Amino acid sequence: MKKAMKKLWQGLKALFSGIVEVLCRLFGMYPDAEQQATSDGETAPKTGNSNYNRVLRRIVGTAFAAIVVLIAVTLLVRLVRFVYRSIDCDNSSSSYLSEVLSDELDYYDDYYEYCKGYVKNSKGRRVLKNIEWIQCSLGDDSIACYSDGERRGYFDVRNGRVVVQPTYDHAWIFSEGLAAVASRNAVQFIDTTGRIAINRKFGYSSIDDGYVFHRGHCAVRDSSSQRMGLIDREGNWVLAPVYESIEVVDTFWLVKEDYRQAVISHGMDTIMPMMEAEYWICDTNIYVTFANHTQSTYSLRGELIASMLIRDVNQMKYNTGELLYSQKRIYEDSDETYYSDYDARKAIATCLRYEAESGWYGLMSTDGRIITPPIYNEIEAIGKDIYLCSTDYGRGIVLDSHGNKVER
Numbered sequence: 509m510k511k512a513m514k515k516l517w518q519g520l521k522a523l524f525s526g527i528v529e530v531l532c533r534l535f536g537m538y539p540d541a542e543q544q545a546t547s548d549g550e551t552a553p554k555t556g557n558s559n560y561n562r563v564l565r566r567i568v569g570t571a572f573a574a575i576v577v578l579i580a581v582t583l584l585v586r587l588v589r590f591v592y593r594s595i596d597c598d599n600s601s602s603s604y605l606s607e608v609l610s611d612e613l614d615y616y617d618d619y620y621e622y623c624k625g626y627v628k629n630s631k632g633r634r635v636l637k638n639i640e641w642i643q644c645s646l647g648d649d650s651i652a653c654y655s656d657g658e659r660r661g662y663f664d665v666r667n668g669r670v671v672v673q674p675t676y677d678h679a680w681i682f683s684e685g686l687a688a689v690a691s692r693n694a695v696q697f698i699d700t701t702g703r704i705a706i707n708r709k710f711g712y713s714s715i716d717d718g719y720v721f722h723r724g725h726c727a728v729r730d731s732s733s734q735r736m737g738l739i740d741r742e743g744n745w746v747l748a749p750v751y752e753s754i755e756v757v758d759t760f761w762l763v764k765e766d767y768r769q770a771v772i773s774h775g776m777d778t779i780m781p782m783m784e785a786e787y788w789i790c791d792t793n794i795y796v797t798f799a800n801h802t803q804s805t806y807s808l809r810g811e812l813i814a815s816m817l818i819r820d821v822n823q824m825k826y827n828t829g830e831l832l833y834s835q836k837r838i839y840e841d842s843d844e845t846y847y848s849d850y851d852a853r854k855a856i857a858t859c860l861r862y863e864a865e866s867g868w869y870g871l872m873s874t875d876g877r878i879i880t881p882p883i884y885n886e887i888e889a890i891g892k893d894i895y896l897c898s899t900d901y902g903r904g905i906v907l908d909s910h911g912n913k914v915e916r
Contacts, residue, residue: 607642609652609665615642624657627668635668649682651700662687662702672702680718686741688719688726695719695728697743706743717755723774727754727761738776746776757789767799771810779810801868801882820863821872824889825854857889858909871895871911879911 606617606625613635617625627636640657644665651662651671661674678690686697686705690712697706711733719728725738730749737749738761755762760779761772769787771780771794780787780794788795793813794806803817830853860872864882871879871887884897894914898904906914
């Protein structure tokens with residue numbers, strides 16, 4: 509053993525000496541080396557044995573050795589910290605109960621986020637360690653997705669048994685017995701044993717919330733990752749991948765394409781047709797905002813409930829051009845007269861201003877008749893029957909009380 513260590517040390521010394529020699533020659537550290545004469549009168553090569561070169565080589569060698577020692581110490585410190593952290597995490601008491609997984613298993617996370625989490629069974633034994641996060645499945649699926657900080661896999665929440673080792677770049681929860689996994693931006697579906705269940709690759713996009721089945725269908729992307737459609741549990745397209753995005757909302761699919769949207773039921777029935785509008789599904793109603801900023805309400809079966817929703821209605825006032833004085837006192841100074849505390853007299857305009865979509869206004873008659881659609885960001889009365897209607901670009905037009913443009 510001693511002989512082996514001695515040979516190793518001698519080898520390292522020779523290596524360092526060789527590196528120093530190369531550096532010295534590379535940077536020309538033999539400027540004053542003496543010339544040596546040979547027996548035939550010719551000049552021998554420079555030896556570089558002057559005091560200057562010896563000192564310089566020592567400085568370079570010392571600096572190089574210091575760098576090597578610094579690197580070695582850094583690696584040693586990292587190793588010690590890694591070992592200490594492993595031991596400390598195994599005996600850490602700073603973790604807290606993060607989630608109850610089942611009757612037998614609980615998930616613990618570190619309070620100070622210094623160590624990774626772990627799964628402990630009812631007997632107090634850690635059955636799964638080095639967990640960055642977990643996500644349990646919904647419904648009757650007992651397989652949970654977890655990450656070790658680099659890759660994702662699955663384990664059974666009933667006993668802690670790892671079903672799929674963390675080998676995937678991305679993974680999502682199990683739904684209806686299937687789970688989406690991705691490697692190299694290719695999405696596939698596996699069953700609860702970890703085997704490929706749908707032998708087909710789909711595209712991946714980081715903007716998607718996830719690829720989860722809902723009542724037999726799942727929204728996925730085509731191989732180009734540009735368009736979305738719906739597949740069944742066999743991987744067949746039930747809705748062609750020609751849409752910009754597809755979202756699940758309650759028991760419906762919200763399908764989007766450019767500025768158009770449609771609402772489709774889980775049974776693939778069209779509830780609201782594809783048109784330039786925004787749909788908001790809430791409780792028992794579907795609220796629709798159209799391109800002209802009008803809003804309507806439909807039932808969950810697509811039946812019209814209210815064709816025109818109005819958020820607010822206000823009277824408008826305009827300046828009459830007269831001055832209204834709050835005080836009668838008159839101040840006289842030489843030939844000029846001054847009046848104090850006056851304001852412009854205002855009167856009520858003929859039309860009302862109503863608001864449909866938030867921040868969008870239109871003209872309404874006093875008997876509730878809609879005169880203009882709510883396509884203006886602001887409406888101001890400038891006369892009894894004259895209104896300045898401004899768009900979102902800050903430009904405006906002048907309309908009369910019938911909604912006709914006033915040409916000047």
